[in-house]
Amino acid sequence: MAPLLEMRSITKAFPGVKALDQVNLRVREGEIHAICGENGAGKSTLMKVLSGVYAAGSYEGEIVYEGKVANFRSTRDSEACGIIIIHQELALVPLLSIAENIHLGNERGRYGCVNWAEAFQATRELLDKVGLKEAPGTRVETLGVGKQQLVEIAKALSRNVRLLILDEPTAALSETDSQALLDLLLDLKAQGVTSIIITHKLNEVRRVADRVTVIRDGASISTLDAGREAITEDRIVRDMVGRDMSHRYPARERRCGPVAMEVDHWNVWHPEHRDRQVIRDLSMRVHAGEVVGIAGLMGAGRTELAMSLFGRSWGSRITGSVFMHGKPVDTSTVPRAIAAGLAYVTEDRKSLGLILEETIRCNTTMAHLEAVASWGVISGVQETAVAEQYRQAMRIRTPSVFQKVANLSGGNQQKVVLSKWLFTAPEVLILDEPTRGIDVGAKYEIYGIINDLSKAGKGVVMISSELPELLGMCDRIYVMSEGAFVGEVSADEASQELIMSLIVRK
């Protein structure tokens, strides 16, 4: 039987990074096809290629859909063919009703006037199909995430969906909502809708998927068929992580001084959904000179943990205590956290770490301007000298510290962020995805900098979605899932399989 969709040798490159390399994917008519892979493996990029977010021509390879070569130039093209993607961040307008959302851009009626009776009737039928018992006039913002997900699916159904793509549909859902959603997918399958589901949760894959394609480092590794062989979690995990990792990390010796930072019974609730606890009674410690990793999947709460520790920059109703060198410290605002000896290198350096339109010099001294100023007046000479010193120490590749950081490569930008925080002379640095979006050579340099920090007796907490990176760099790794540590492994006993299975089995 000819497949409904075939993606052949898809290669997509971004400046400096090859996100997809000769990826193949075949999806049969009427099946549920799961795509598994680590964060950053290229799953979302692949789906963006398929749905036309990346227009035809911006990638190599070809897409064959319903037997014809498809050249989607925008999501409009792919939607016209019945390919509908539901993103992790739902694309609903919160202040509009369910009916309005479902028919948005596809309004019922003529001459620019909406026929509400017809729209409501159609909405009722659709909601019936997805099993959502809400009035069509209900505003979307009053619905929970699970129900909003169903509205999205109803919206897809209203556009005669042939191939439904769900990107991590259950990531934000409770257990019961997840089960209901999976049941709905099986239902839709019975009605002839083909689905692709991207997920980390292997028990879900086992439950609904007919076939599984595993993607790793931008390449398709394997496709498993549930009809032919039993799909085991072990097998999927092995395909997800297996790779050669020698020589990608600079050698380092273990150093472990006295405890530098200790976090005790840390609890954080979501700032908007105040009944949702994001960090659950979490405790951790970091020794001087130690590199501690935090592993976990997207949505595990790693960034939320870091930001709540660093001046309560995220979350509400925060409880728990932080100790530096055994003494309790106040980290309730960012200036206090900095004074206590903490530094936080954000995950998103462009929007949270740097002022892109300013110079390297200005960004370097931003968090510790007092050090180059007296009586509130900045000494240009001192400031330039400091920036220059970090430019050389970090090997930031630029002719002068008066360059705008917007003009630097990702690796060099990250070095500027690191300079900024090192200039505050912290005791403990929290690095959130320090090598994301950075090419291989620059990554190696960043690793070298981390090792130097550890040599200088700083405690380093490294949050990363790349397991090999954590294994290559850390002395100890906390495994995090759903807001709590579910395991702690030392460098000697850690392996990707062990960590992955701690996360997915929980």
Added chain:
Amino acid sequence: MNRSETLNPPNRVGAYIAQHMRDYGLIFALIAIMVFFQVATDGTLLRPVNITNLVLQNSYIIIMALGMLLVIISGQIDLSVGSIMGFIGALAAMMIVPYELPVGLTIVTCLLCGMLIGAIHGYFVAYWKIPSFIVTLAGMLIFRGLSLWLLEGQSVGPFPRSFQALSTGFIPDFIGSGRPNLTAFVAGLAAVLLILWQGLREREHNARYGIEDEPIGLFLLRNASMAAAILFIGWKLASFRGLPNVLVSMVVLTAIYFFITERTVIGRRIYAVGGNEKAAKLSGIRTERLTFLTFVNMGLLAALAGLIFAARLNTATPKAGFGVELDVIAAVFIGGASMSGGSGRIMGAVIGAFIMGVMNNGMSIIGIGIDYQQVIKGLVLLAAVFFDVYNKNKGA
């Protein structure tokens, strides 16, 4: 740097100008506009009396543009400044004329009152995150209404001499006999020397750190023409009545705010807040407090402008300051500040205000009706910002 080394020396000047098109463009625009009106008004524009007038008429716009620049750099806007100006003028008039309170006390009270108004706006903007457009729009209505109420719809005046001196007074001639006023000329000379010294010091610093600097020819040309302009104006003022008090306070304030924005920690942080508020906050900058302070400062400067304006007219009228906020905001944007915050220079805002001022003055002398004046000012604002955006797109 690498790029400039491969270019021939003559091209280097061209390349430098192209890179700093915005700064030079602004100066050229001001010069072009002045030359145009000088010709169109048969030389009236640069007559000593008119130069003095130009300064008196535009001082309050320039003073408020200094504060508005900080507000706009931090990513906000203040629509209430015209109303604050009118309200403070009314307050001063009521204190001095019917109640006969001392001038000194009145001035201090009015300035404090301006700061308080700014603080109220800043409080809602910074700590409650209400968009500044809305908060200050409300303030604009409130204080417009309050000044009407204070004055009961009447004009109140005249002021005693000591209060009028705020605006229409002149610095006495310490050095010469007063005809011509040597103090004015010497002050101009001193300003030129100071600016030259500062420029040379900066060049030396830049050379030490290998920063690509303005080619020396361009530096000399720019400073020579600036020196000529200042000395020319100094001479013209000297041959009329000397230095107006307002000019002195304006220059001093400009120098202070120039220093604050370019050299101080607080100035740098205001740029940081406007450039990327989240990053600034995560770098330990108290972003709310800074936003609050920029509004307090704006209130202070608006109050000062209100006093000067009332002193110049010698009455407080309910109409005072009507629509002035738009001139102030336009001056800042003509001067190259970005709507999204994070960029803008004091000298730009001052030149922007002068461009507006010279146009107002020149068009009035020629006798262009108020209707066309508005149209032309609007077109100039649009052209200036378009030029900005066009340059940016070309560079990208």
